[in-house]
Amino acid sequence: MTRALWLSLLLVCALAGVARAEPLAVWHAYRGDEKAALEEVLAAFEKKEAVKVEALQVPHDAYAAKLTAAVPRGHGPDVFIDSHERIGDLEERGVVAVLPRESAAAGEFPQAALDALASPQGLRGLPLALKCLALYVNETLVPTLPPTLEGIAALGPGLPRGVVPLAYETRNMYFHAALLHAFGGAQLAPDGSLGFRGEPGVRSLELVQRLMRDGAVPEEAPGAVVGELFKTGKAATVISGPWFASDVGQSVRYRVVPLPRIEAAGAPMRPYLTVEAATLTPKGSRNPAASRLLAFIAGEESAEIRAKVGRQVVARTKLPPSAQGDPFLSAFAAQAAVAVPMPSSPRMRTTWEPAERALKKTLSGTVSAEAALTEAQRRFDDVVRPAPRARSPNAAIAVLGVLALAGAFWLFRRIQSGELGPALRRSLPAYGWVTHAVVAVGALVILPIAVGAGTSLFAGRQGQMHYVGLANFADILSARGAPLLSNGSFYLVLLVTLLWTVANLSLHVGIGFALGLVLSRPTMRLKPLYRVLLIIPWAVPSYVTALAWKGMFSRQFGAVSAIVEALGVEPFSWWARFPTAFSANLATNVWLGFPFMMVVTLGALTSVPKEVLEAAEVDGATRWQRLWRVTVPMVVPTMLPAVLLGAIWTFNQFNVVFLVSGGEPDGTTDILVSEAYRWAFTRQAQYGYAAAYAVLIFLLLFVSSRLMSRVGRTKEAT
Secondary structure, eight states, X not given: OHHHHHHHHHHHHHHHHHHHTOOEEEEEOOOHHHHHHHHHHHHHHHHHHOOOEEEEEOOHXXXXXXXXXXXXXXXXXXXXXXXXXXXXXXXXTTOOOOBOGGGSOTTTSOHHHHHHHEETTEXXXXXXXXXXXXXXXXXXXXXXXXSBHHHHHTTGGGSOXXXXXXXXXXXXXXXXXXXXXXXXXXXXXXXXXXXXXXXXXHHHHHHHHHHHHTTSSOSSOOHHHHHHHHHTTOEEEEEEOTTHHHHHTTSSOEEEEOOOEETTTTEEOOOEEEEEEXXXXXXXXXXXXXXXXXXXXXXXXXXXXXHHTSOOOBOOSSOOHHHHTOHHHHHHHHHHTTSXXXXXXXXXXXXXXXXXXXXXXXXXXXXXXXXXXXXXXXXXHHHHXXXXXXXXXXXXXXXXXXXXXXXXXXXXXXXXXXXXXXXXXXXXXXXXXXXXXXXXXXXXXXXXXXXXXXXXXXXXSTTSOEXXXXXXXXXHHTGGGSOTTSTTOHHHHHHHHXXXXXXXXXXXXXXXXXXXXXXXXXXXXXXXXXXXXXXXXHXXXXXXXXXXXXXXXXXXXXXXXXXXHHTTOOOOOTTSSHHHHHHHHHHHHHHHXXXXXXXXXXXXXXXXXXXXXXXXXXXXXXXXXXXXXXXXXXXXXXXXXXXXXXXHHHHTOHHHIIIIITTOSTTTTOOHXXXXXXXXXXXXXXXXXXXXXXXXXXXXXXXXXHHHHHHHHHHHHO
16 A cells, blocks of 8 residues: 555656646747847746746747748747748648737737737737837937938938948848838738839839939948948948847947938838737647746736847837837837838738849849839749649559559569579678668658659648649749740759859869869979968858858949959949859859869879879970870869769859849849749748759759769770
């Protein structure tokens, strides 16, 4: 009896320990002060409720992917924090547990914030913070601010030399939307079509063109450049969000005010409003403690902490005391009151690419605003057109069945002939040694390829995919009904990819071979130092190098453009035309790739016997003849595998193309792998279509590598 009692007590303690070991999980993408504020809020909840909470910071770029991978399978957080425009898409993927409308007390939150989180069933979450753009003003340069955008632009002559009146990311659609809204336009129309069109779109683009011509705004200024301009006193005003304050710090005496009125539009600039919300997952909705945590994070005590520590514009009808006396938070709260909530429709994500391409093409001066917007409409309609109709998988199943029967018949014949059994028994010890490698390669290489190939036979968005057979391949190879060499077609992108591969490989091998020859000379001094210096470009991560080179090609602030200007050439936009954009990508990738070929050349040259070179010299061969008749033929077989590997790397060199030119102008510098990426992640998440691209890329590389290997064997045989 005593033993049974002790066992029961141990079981109760174990169960209690398990219950205590299950803390609430909160996912977020906050950094800096916002992260510190959230951690303080969670600590206050733990103290109040005696419930353990674990917070996990997830990188913003991987946030949605991790949520959709974990939550539908019963894993992941109980509560997560995200912006409202992404939560609508996450609801369709089974990540969000919709709350009853009564969860938000009347008058507690701004109505615009609740409307942004509304769904037909209730609320997708509770609002935490409001984020939008506002105007940062350098008080030293602009003691009195004009009330209109045109007035700010006219400040130029009265400012010190080299100072621009206004700086913002002119080529970023998120920033341009504030001007578009002032003219009465919208990025996404209420009927789900592209709204960036017609007179509002044209007038907003023409206004920015006029500001650029007058020198009122920088022509090419990414976010980092805008920050540096303001911190160094080279920009009198800047359009940015609350996150910009942490970058500026105490370097400039500034104030924040709502965006100005546009005189030509007769209305103020209205930026997008993003509502950050705390949301329950289906897993969290079954836990009362998670519901209490959600209410606490969105509550009044939390708002005070987040406003004071995180400098957030909290989504409350009445600002907490710490925010009421803060002119920075008050200015953003006033701007948020008239901002336009960003649409949460899944189609909204599809508008960014065509809209930004139209914006960049117009500002580059290559086409008119009307032509750019017409092309954007065509691209949008092409992406959102219905997926291919569902087809019966019976034919595919029959083909697989026939192949399986053929394989079984072949295996039966081998066993019946008596050849397979003895050979298998003799090889069993060897199979034991390679089993772990076969399993690893199968799980890490073969299985993903098989899954990708299978995905290419389906169409539709994630969670709504249906079998379509070879319809994705038919659409790709038929250019989706457009001319075969139209912009963005598979064949045009393939030609660009082949040009990209051949040009890069030629320069990689040529420069690498030349440097290898120079460094292999026995009389050369300081060879180790030169080798270390020349291999640095290959050692630095490619994305760091790509971003550095992109900055150097900036029209106004880049080092390359400064050199071109010093040579007497008028500065130009490298991204406005295909030859210059392609050249910028090429220069970046050559810088990254030649060290590898140099190292391979140095290794290959060690295999050339000195006796052969000495014999050629005795026979009267010149240095040039010894190079081309002796050295090159002997190192080619050694270098061919490296050349093949370099060709595969270059064919799939996503980082450089995506980070340097971004496909500009108008996607003409995209290669096959970056085009596949866009179909997967920026064009309604059409994973089946992107997987079909991946299969075609694999087949192209497989066939070409086999041909190159056969050529290499032929050269070795001769």
